[in-house]
Amino acid sequence: MRVAIGGTFQIIHDGHKRLIDRAFEAGDHILIGLTSDEFARSIRKYDVKKYEIRKMNLENYISRFKKSYEIRKIEDHYGPTVEEDFDLIVVSHETKQYAYEINNIRISRKKKPLKIINIGRVLAEDFIPITSTRIINGLIDEKGKRMKNIRIGVGTGNDLKLKAVKDVFSRYFNNFEIIKKEVELEIRQPLNLEDGIKCSYKRARESLDDNDYGIGIEATLIYSETIKKYFDVHVVTLMDSLKNVNYSISRGFLYPDSFMREFREEIGPDFDRYYGTDKIGKDKGAVGFLTDNRITRYDLIKESLEMTLLQKISPYYYL
Numbered sequence: 001m002r003v004a005i006g007g008t009f010q011i012i013h014d015g016h017k018r019l020i021d022r023a024f025e026a027g028d029h030i031l032i033g034l035t036s037d038e039f040a041r042s043i044r045k046y047d048v049k050k051y052e053i054r055k056m057n058l059e060n061y062i063s064r065f066k067k068s069y070e071i072r073k074i075e076d077h078y079g080p081t082v083e084e085d086f087d088l089i090v091v092s093h094e095t096k097q098y099a100y101e102i103n104n105i106r107i108s109r110k111k112k113p114l115k116i117i118n119i120g121r122v123l124a125e126d127f128i129p130i131t132s133t134r135i136i137n138g139l140i141d142e143k144g145k146r147m148k149n150i151r152i153g154v155g156t157g158n159d160l161k162l163k164a165v166k167d168v169f170s171r172y173f174n175n176f177e178i179i180k181k182e183v184e185l186e187i188r189q190p191l192n193l194e195d196g197i198k199c200s201y202k203r204a205r206e207s208l209d210d211n212d213y214g215i216g217i218e219a220t221l222i223y224s225e226t227i228k229k230y231f232d233v234h235v236v237t238l239m240d241s242l243k244n245v246n247y248s249i250s251r252g253f254l255y256p257d258s259f260m261r262e263f264r265e266e267i268g269p270d271f272d273r274y275y276g277t278d279k280i281g282k283d284k285g286a287v288g289f290l291t292d293n294r295i296t297r298y299d300l301i302k303e304s305l306e307m308t309l310l311q312k313i314s315p316y317y318y319l
């Protein structure tokens with residue numbers, strides 16, 4: 001079976017190793033398309049090693065396999081795969097789109113499409129995919145070991161949200177720092193899920209900056225036309241430094257009809273006014289007040305945060 005893979009292979013990191021290993025596992029003859037210096041410089045932001053050096057590093061790693069292979073210089077994302085006979089192509093999450101494009105071209109030329117094996121992405125210990133750029137920038141090593149503290153931007157000044165972020169991330173990481181950032185929103189109180197996601201996303205995007213993660217947490221009302229009532233949920237957006245984005249929402253609870261008839265603009269201030277509480281949104285929250293603290297706002301924020309972070313851990317989100 002003839003198998004094709006391709007890449008720049010600036011640094012033979014664990015992500016590259018999984019790609020190469022899978023190709024040699026699947027095939028009898030492996031074609032490795034290695035980007036030319038000119039093409040590599042056009043698609044990479046870092047200084048690319050010369051072709052001959054990258055080729056030598058590839059050969060050093062491939063020497064462990066006892067199968068036939070060829071390394072060929074390529075000047076685009078397709079190489080010889082649109083014309084020559086191959087059975088299979090192995091790709092990563094980053095390059096899978098080119099495999100689909102290759103097959104579309106092959107089909108247009110009356111050629112059999114290639115079977116595609118997608119290895120996804122190999123995650124570093126910070127749950128962000130291993131890339132050459134991150135290694136060059138000194139954030140991780142070739143195996144994905146973290147070399148610097150993880151920086152987590154949070155788009156809020158609310159201490160309750162910041163505590164939830166600290167508590168959730170401390171379950172998975174030892175060395176991290178939280179950078180809070182106030183974010184101005186055009187919508188004071190989201191009244192539907194779409195607005196809640198937009199507000200949460202803006203908080204995450206603006207708090208990302210040069211951090212590893214940006215987090216947005218937004219309390220949102222969702223109205224049910226069927227029962228004519230409002231649910232309250234917390235929407236979380238988690239954006240990493242590669243601009244991968246994950247979302248989650250917490251359990252919802254219903255507001256009493258009597259309160260909603262008095263609702264005007266924003267849950268927190270209106271709740272304080274109606275029930276005589278003081279800055280309820282910075283404490284146990286409306287859900288804590290209504291459930292006698294059996295479930296608090298902190299609980300809802302924490303569960304939605306963890307559900308979002310758990311998506312990062314799963315490699316299936318990168319297939």
